[in-house]
Amino acid sequence: MSASEQWDYEADVVIAGYGIAGVSAAIEAARAGADVLVIERAGGWGGAAALAGGFVYLGGGTAIQKACGFDDSVEAMRAFLNVAMGPGADEVRIADYCDGSLEHFDWLVDCGVPFKPEFWGEPGWEPPGDQGLMYTGGENSYPFNTIAAPAPRGHVPQMTGKVTGEKGGGYMLMKPLVDTATALGVRSIYDVRAHELLTASDGRVIGVAARQYGNPMRVRARRGVVLATGSFAYNDAMIAQYAPRIAGKPAASVEEHDGQSIRMAQALGADLAHMDATEVAFFAEPQLVARGILVNGRGQRYVPEDTYPGRIGQLSLYHQDDNVYLIFDAQAHEEAMASTSSTPFFKTPPTWVCETVAELEAEIGLAPGSLQATVAAYNAGAERGEDPLLFKKAQWLRPIGSPIGALDLRGHTGGFTLGGLLTTLDAEVLHVNGEPIPGLFAAGRAAAGLAAWGYASGVSLGDGSFYGRRAGRAAAKG
Amino acid sequence: MSASEQWDYEADVVIAGYGIAGVSAAIEAARAGADVLVIERAGGWGGAAALAGGFVYLGGGTAIQKACGFDDSVEAMRAFLNVAMGPGADEVRIADYCDGSLEHFDWLVDCGVPFKPEFWGEPGWEPPGDQGLMYTGGENSYPFNTIAAPAPRGHVPQMTGKVTGEKGGGYMLMKPLVDTATALGVRSIYDVRAHELLTASDGRVIGVAARQYGNPMRVRARRGVVLATGSFAYNDAMIAQYAPRIAGKPAASVEEHDGQSIRMAQALGADLAHMDATEVAFFAEPQLVARGILVNGRGQRYVPEDTYPGRIGQLSLYHQDDNVYLIFDAQAHEEAMASTSSTPFFKTPPTWVCETVAELEAEIGLAPGSLQATVAAYNAGAERGEDPLLFKKAQWLRPIGSPIGALDLRGHTGGFTLGGLLTTLDAEVLHVNGEPIPGLFAAGRAAAGLAAWGYASGVSLGDGSFYGRRAGRAAAKG
Numbered sequence: 001m002s003a004s005e006q007w008d009y010e011a012d013v014v015i016a017g018y019g020i021a022g023v024s025a026a027i028e029a030a031r032a033g034a035d036v037l038v039i040e041r042a043g044g045w046g047g048a049a050a051l052a053g054g055f056v057y058l059g060g061g062t063a064i065q066k067a068c069g070f071d072d073s074v075e076a077m078r079a080f081l082n083v084a085m086g087p088g089a090d091e092v093r094i095a096d097y098c099d100g101s102l103e104h105f106d107w108l109v110d111c112g113v114p115f116k117p118e119f120w121g122e123p124g125w126e127p128p129g130d131q132g133l134m135y136t137g138g139e140n141s142y143p144f145n146t147i148a149a150p151a152p153r154g155h156v157p158q159m160t161g162k163v164t165g166e167k168g169g170g171y172m173l174m175k176p177l178v179d180t181a182t183a184l185g186v187r188s189i190y191d192v193r194a195h196e197l198l199t200a201s202d203g204r205v206i207g208v209a210a211r212q213y214g215n216p217m218r219v220r221a222r223r224g225v226v227l228a229t230g231s232f233a234y235n236d237a238m239i240a241q242y243a244p245r246i247a248g249k250p251a252a253s254v255e256e257h258d259g260q261s262i263r264m265a266q267a268l269g270a271d272l273a274h275m276d277a278t279e280v281a282f283f284a285e286p287q288l289v290a291r292g293i294l295v296n297g298r299g300q301r302y303v304p305e306d307t308y309p310g311r312i313g314q315l316s317l318y319h320q321d322d323n324v325y326l327i328f329d330a331q332a333h334e335e336a337m338a339s340t341s342s343t344p345f346f347k348t349p350p351t352w353v354c355e356t357v358a359e360l361e362a363e364i365g366l367a368p369g370s371l372q373a374t375v376a377a378y379n380a381g382a383e384r385g386e387d388p389l390l391f392k393k394a395q396w397l398r399p400i401g402s403p404i405g406a407l408d409l410r411g412h413t414g415g416f417t418l419g420g421l422l423t424t425l426d427a428e429v430l431h432v433n434g435e436p437i438p439g440l441f442a443a444g445r446a447a448a449g450l451a452a453w454g455y456a457s458g459v460s461l462g463d464g465s466f467y468g469r470r471a472g473r474a475a476a477k478g
Numbered sequence: 479m480s481a482s483e484q485w486d487y488e489a490d491v492v493i494a495g496y497g498i499a500g501v502s503a504a505i506e507a508a509r510a511g512a513d514v515l516v517i518e519r520a521g522g523w524g525g526a527a528a529l530a531g532g533f534v535y536l537g538g539g540t541a542i543q544k545a546c547g548f549d550d551s552v553e554a555m556r557a558f559l560n561v562a563m564g565p566g567a568d569e570v571r572i573a574d575y576c577d578g579s580l581e582h583f584d585w586l587v588d589c590g591v592p593f594k595p596e597f598w599g600e601p602g603w604e605p606p607g608d609q610g611l612m613y614t615g616g617e618n619s620y621p622f623n624t625i626a627a628p629a630p631r632g633h634v635p636q637m638t639g640k641v642t643g644e645k646g647g648g649y650m651l652m653k654p655l656v657d658t659a660t661a662l663g664v665r666s667i668y669d670v671r672a673h674e675l676l677t678a679s680d681g682r683v684i685g686v687a688a689r690q691y692g693n694p695m696r697v698r699a700r701r702g703v704v705l706a707t708g709s710f711a712y713n714d715a716m717i718a719q720y721a722p723r724i725a726g727k728p729a730a731s732v733e734e735h736d737g738q739s740i741r742m743a744q745a746l747g748a749d750l751a752h753m754d755a756t757e758v759a760f761f762a763e764p765q766l767v768a769r770g771i772l773v774n775g776r777g778q779r780y781v782p783e784d785t786y787p788g789r790i791g792q793l794s795l796y797h798q799d800d801n802v803y804l805i806f807d808a809q810a811h812e813e814a815m816a817s818t819s820s821t822p823f824f825k826t827p828p829t830w831v832c833e834t835v836a837e838l839e840a841e842i843g844l845a846p847g848s849l850q851a852t853v854a855a856y857n858a859g860a861e862r863g864e865d866p867l868l869f870k871k872a873q874w875l876r877p878i879g880s881p882i883g884a885l886d887l888r889g890h891t892g893g894f895t896l897g898g899l900l901t902t903l904d905a906e907v908l909h910v911n912g913e914p915i916p917g918l919f920a921a922g923r924a925a926a927g928l929a930a931w932g933y934a935s936g937v938s939l940g941d942g943s944f945y946g947r948r949a950g951r952a953a954a955k956g
Contacts, residue, residue, distance in 0.1 A: 088722030241751040241900065244566030244930070266910045269745040273719040276754035298867055300778045319797045367866040369858070373851045380847070388845040389776055422719065432744045452722065 007207065007220040009189070011037035013475045014208055014221035016194045016261060019047020020461050021228035021444025023177040024468030025475065027111065030184035032476035034223060038181075038188040039210060041229070041256045045178050045188065046171070048230055048254045048416075048445075049461055053126040054169020055136050056465065057450075057458030059153035060098060062105040067117030068133050072151035074098045079148035084137050084311075086453030088274060096425050097450055097466055104466050105155065112176030114158040121152075122341040123286035125309055125457070126169070130158045137456025138308035142391035154458045173461065192217065197225065197264045197440065205268070205439035224439045224475030227429070228468060231445035232259025233416040242275035243417050245317055251281045251414030261446040265421050268440070271432045273448035275419035279455045280313030283412040284326060285346035288336035290396045292328030293378050294409075296320040299361065299370030301378070304392040310455050317413045325364055326407040327375065329400045350405030360404050375400055418455065420447045427471035439478075441471040485685065485698040487667070489515035491953045492686055492699035494672045494739060495706035497525020498939050499922025501655040502946030503704045503953065505589065508662035510954035512701060516659075517670040517688060519707070519734045523656050524649075526708055526732045526894075526923075527939055531604040532647020533614055534943065535936030537631035538576060540583040545595030546611050550629035552576045557626035562615050562789075564931030566752060574903050575928055575944055582944050583633065590654030592636040599630075600819040601764035603787055603935070604647070608636045615934025616786035620869035632936045651939065670695065675703065675742045675918065683746070683917035702917045702953030705907070706946060709923035710737025711894040720753035721895050723795055729759045729892030739924040743899050746918070749910045751926035753897035757933045758791030761890040762804060763824035766814035768874045770806030771856055772887075774798040777839065777848030779856070782868040788933050795891045803842055804885040805853065807878045828883030838882050853878055896933065898925045905949035917956075919949040 012034035015022045022038055023045065029036045038045075059065065059077040078098040082091055109115065120127035120134045127134055136154030138144050157172035167175075189212070196209040198218065207220040232238040233250035238259045240247060250257070262272070282289075290306040294316075302324075303315045316324045328336075328350075337347055354360040361371035379399035381387050387397055421429050421442045428436035429447075444464035451459050490512035493500045500516055501523065507514045516523075537543065537555040556576040560569055587593065598605035598612045605612055614632030616622050635650035645653075667690070674687040676696070685698040710716040711728035716737045718725060728735070740750070760767075768784040772794075780802075781793045794802045806814075806828075815825055832838040839849035857877035859865050865875055899907050899920045906914035907925075922942035929937050 088718060088725075240566060241749070241926075242753065247566075263910045266744070266749070267747040269747065271719070271744070272750070272753075275720065275750075298778070298780070300776070302776070369855055370867060373855060377847055377851060389848060432741045448719075 006218065008217045009037055010220040010222065011035050011187070012221070012223040012478070013226065013472065014039065014219050015226040015228055016208060017047060017228035017230060017444070018045040018188055019228060019230060019444060019464070020049035020174065021464040021468035021471070022047070022226070023174065023181050024465040025226045025228060025443060025472035026181040026186040027177065027184060028469045028472030029476040030181065030186050032473055034476035036186045037219065038186060039192040039194060039208065039219060040188060040190050041193050043190050046174055048252065048257065049464070050171045050174040051254065052170035052252065052461065053457065054157045054159065054173045055154040055458030055461060056108065056173065057136065057153050057456055057462040058101045058105045058155050059151060060101045062102060062155065064115045064117050064133050064155055065151060068119040070151045071149070072153070074101070076148040076151060077101065077153065080137070080139055080144055081450065083147050084144055084454045084456060085451045086277070088452035089450070089454065090452070093425065094450055097463060100466060107469070108465070111180045113173055115155055116158040119152060122339070123290040123306060124341050125286065127156060128341045130160065132156055132158060136308065136458050138311050141307035141393070142304045194260060194264065197268060199268065203438060205437060221439065223478030224441055226471045226475050227261035227265060227421065227440070227442040227446050228444045228471070229261040229446050230254070230257040231417040231420070232262055233257045235259035242419065243278050246278050246280070246415045249414035250416060252279065253416040257416065257445070261442060262420050265429050265437070265440060265442065268437055269431045269433070270437060271422040271430045273419060273422045274452045277418040277451060277453050278415040279310060279418060279460070280317045280413050280415040282309045282313035282316060283414070284407065284409055285336055285342050287339040287342045288328060288333065288346070289326060291332035291336055292326045293374070293400070295325050295327060295371060295374055297323040299366040299374050301374055301390055304387070304390040306392050306396045308456065310457060313413045313415065314455065322411050322413055324409050326409055327360070327371070327400065328405055330403050330405065331401065333405060348407070351408040353403050353405040355402055357404055360406055364406055417445065418449065418451045420445060423447045423467070425470065426474045427467050428474060441475050443467040443471040484696065486695045487515055488698040488700065489513045489665070490699070490701045491704065491950065492517065492697050493704040493706055494686060495525060495708060495922070496523040496666055497706060497708060497922060497942070498527035498652065499706035499942040499946035499949070500525070500704070501652065501659050502943040503706060503921060503950035504659040504664040505655065505662060506947040506950030507954040508659065508664050510951055512954035514664045515697065516664060516666040517672060517686065517697060518666060518668050519671050521668050523666065524652055526730065526735065527942070528649050528652040529732065530648035530730065530939065531935065532635045532637065532651045533632040533936030533939060534586065534651065535614065535631050535934055535940040536579045536583045536633050537629055538579045540580060540633065542593045542595050542611050542633055543629060546597040548629045549627070550631070552579070554626040554629060555579065555631065558615070558617055558622055559928065561625050562622055562932045562934055563929045564755070566930035567928070567932065568930070571903065572928055575941060578944060585947070586943070589658045591651055593633055594636040597630060600817070601768040601784060602819050603764065605634060606819045608638065610634055610636055614786060614936050616789050619785035619871070620782045672738060672742065675746060677746065681916060683915060699917065701956030702919055704949045704953050705739035705743060705899065705918070705920040705924050706922045706949070707739040707924050708732070708735040709895040709898070710740055711735045713737035720897065721756050724756050724758070724893045727892035728894060730757065731894040735894065735923070739920060740898055743907050743915070743918060743920065746915055747909045747911070748915060749900040749908045751897060751900045752930045755896040755929060755931050756893040757788060757896060757938070758795050758891050758893040760787045760791035760794060761892070762885065762887055763814055763820050765817040765820045766806060766811060766824070767804060769810035769814055770804045771852070771878070773803050773805060773849060773852055775801040777844040777852050779852055779868055782865070782870040784870050784874050786934065788935060791891045791893065792933065800889050800891055802887050804887055805838070805849070805878065806883055808881050808883065809879065811883060826885070829886040831881050831883040833880055835882055838884055842884055894923065896923065896927065896929045898923060901925045901945070903948065904952045905945050906952060919953050921945040921949040
């Protein structure tokens with residue numbers, strides 16, 4: 001930096017991105033005495049968080065869990081996450097997150113985030129109303145229910161949207177946090193795209209080069225820069241390089257998720273992790289899925305149908321080549337479509353309807369005998385109230401009768417990326433030499449978080465807020 | 479660089495790593511008039527290549543293919559690779575490689591690499607003798623035989639090892655290439671570990687910092703540095719970050735594969751691709767596998783058993799959680815063990831032997847009825863000479879009789895990494911800003927090559943030598 005160069009803005013802590021990680025960093029940095037400026041690519045705060053269902057994955061015995069009658073422990077939460085977050089999950093980070101979960105819940109409540117102590121226990125992606133607690137990772141389904149005592153840990157801020165048509169859970173999470181930040185004096189400027197991290201001659205990050213309406217802008221960070229711009233789900237080149245399975249189908253993300261933070265930090269030698277990992281949504285009515293059987297292109301079942309839809313999505317996309325079908329009978333279809341928790345978007349007629357399994361098998365184009373054997377085995381177990389193959393819970397077991405239908409669910413998946421910058425538990429961005437890059441911090445989906453090759457809804461808003469706070473505190477220290 | 483700093487060695491082109499990519503780069507750089515120095519971590523040349531089977535994936539109608547009676551075309555080769563190299567494979571690179579394949583074969587022959595025009599058509603990882611041509615990617619198996627006209631493209635240098643106990647195919651590839659390089663004046667120094675790329679103030683790579691027997695060493699590159707140090711299969715941290723499925727089980731690689739080139743280039747802002755992709759070996763006798771059926775933990779078949787073992791390995795590890803069993807009868811076991819092409823290492827007795835499928839199913843611990851349905855369906859098809867589920871070729875279809883045995887093949891996989899530095903077709907290493915890093919080139923498994931999430935034996939020695947040549951020519955230009 002030559003002394004003659006001008007800064008357009010200055011702050012102690014500069015945060016790129018005003019979603020869940022950015023606002024959490026802003027609050028904690030401001031509380032630590034820092035002057036904080038948030039720069040945001042979009043025209044306002046919110047990010048993907050404000051548009052999300054709003055789940056925050058928390059446990060260990062929160063007030064909401066207790067009020068709803070669930071026992072939970074830090075140990076059970078950790079045991080679940082260690083398995084459910086997939087091969088390669090960072091057990092040290094998971095333990096750290098579980099240890100801090102109760103305090104983090106209280107922090108959110110202190111910031112004004114409302115949670116209604118009501119449990120929703122039906123299959124689905126989200127509660128139909130303003131219920132505050134739900135299973136969001138398959139904790140009570142096989143195999144996870146054999147690994148740790150199940151407890152629901154999806155905490156959703158009380159929303160008014162589904163009741164009054166106003167605001168959803170993600171908005172009800174973000175609004176009080178942004179209000180808290182604003183009350184603390186946090187400043188924000190919008191329509192600003194960061195494109196380069198500025199460093200001093202010793203390598204320390206001292207600011208950000210950006211553009212607003214195409215005009216160059218230089219923002220000085222006296223103590224530190226926090227990268228919180230979200231995933232790279234909308235960066236086509238990065239998707240092709242790292243996560244091609246979700247190419248062309250980003251979901252639960254916003255187009256501001258361009259991977260820019262990751263690229264800027266990589267240019268300084270930042271390390272990465274879990275770049276191929278993705279959340280995968282499965283676009284089918286969970287009430288119908290639980291009542292049917294999912295089969296792959298060989299007519300074989302592969303997942304207990306009553307588990308977390310995101311797990312079904314991952315197994316369908318990554319293990320079954322996105323080539324799957326849902327088989328059900330007329331009664332199941334009728335019940336599911338009539339369910340109060342079913343989603344209007346998924347109220348679709350079957351792709352095929354036949355009198356016999358053999359006819360359906362031929363209609364779909366499955367190998368002769370394959371689906372017939374699968375349905376026969378499933379029905380034999382269901383008659384006894386058992387699913388010896390995949391351990392779907394007894395409440396969803398009933399022999400599949402006639403007429404029998406199927407939904408073509410090939411390609412019914414989409415998702416966002418879970419990999420990103422490698423950070424310490426204090427959200428310092430690590431250089432490939434193993435040392436933190438001075439002055440640089442990251443949280444949210446720009447960083448590799450709790451999830452590696454598994455997922456549970458609420459993990460992103462969970463680790464984004466949790467490590468966003470850490471980033472804010474660490475950056476404020478300078 | 480201050481002028482007072484000393485260089486210990488100087489050359490026009492400095493190549494890190496003396497395996498297949500390094501030697502190919504060295505030859506072409508020297509032929510382009512450059513003074514070439516190779517620095518190698520091990521005590522001698524060879525790398526993983528010299529220990530490998532030696533397959534080079536080439537096609538489009540090579541002299542060996544023609545002599546063995548196979549028609550092949552660039553189009554068929556490209557169509558196969560576009561599918562077989564997996565989601566995310568770089569079709570531009572594949573087309574480039576296929577277009578140059580015939581010339582590359584001739585180049586290897588001109589360098590003295592011997593290929594014997596004899597085809598080996600039995601299932602297996604490698605030919606039992608000095609045969610020079612083999613299927614190595616499942617080209618003649620389902621589904622690839624429905625996508626492109628099959629042709630064997632695994633070209634293996636004529637080895638003396640299996641005949642006389644001397645040298646294998648990889649050695650017979652490397653030896654003539656190293657002799658060629660040496661005759662061209664290429665110098666080499668050993669026991670040298672590179673740890674940092676040295677740059678000029680404008681960012682151009684001008685040398686390498688290294689250590690020999692712990693002593694620091696600085697090597698100046700007047701025109702360019704070529705990174706050719708292989709995969710990161712032996713870097714535990716990188717494996718945990720990117721490819722945790724092969725954690726603890728590197729295979730077909732050498733411990734020098736420490737990812738050092740990737741790290742050094744990342745420190746300069748280099749871009750990456752396909753970091754989670756791996757080759758996966760499947761440790762079981764191919765002659766027995768082809769005669770049996772492979773089932774997963776649900777007792778379901780998932781792959782035609784007569785395909786490329788590396789494909790079976792990938793599908794077993796990534797899609798079936800490494801939880802697979804091989805089912806066969808006594809006759810199949812006897813035939814496979816007696817086969818002239820079977821591997822002594824795999825001459826093992828069954829883990830379980832039973833009189834009936836039901837007994838075997840219970841012994842293994844599979845869900846009641848699951849294996850019985852699978853065997854019944856397989857046998858019904860085999861009676862008709864058909865495999866409607868997975869299209870194993872008729873020559874391997876025979877109903878499974880009694881006594882029936884099984885091999886426990888859980889965890890019988892291992893592999894090496896396929897991801898690495900993102901490069902241009904001229905082997906220039908790309909910065910995350912999309913521009914080449916001046917003076918820096920990479921080839922071999924330190925770079926992302928032809929394979930993304932698929933593989934065929936011979937692809938690594940193939941693209942390593944092909945783009946190694948490109949790297950040498952580009953580096954010599956400076």
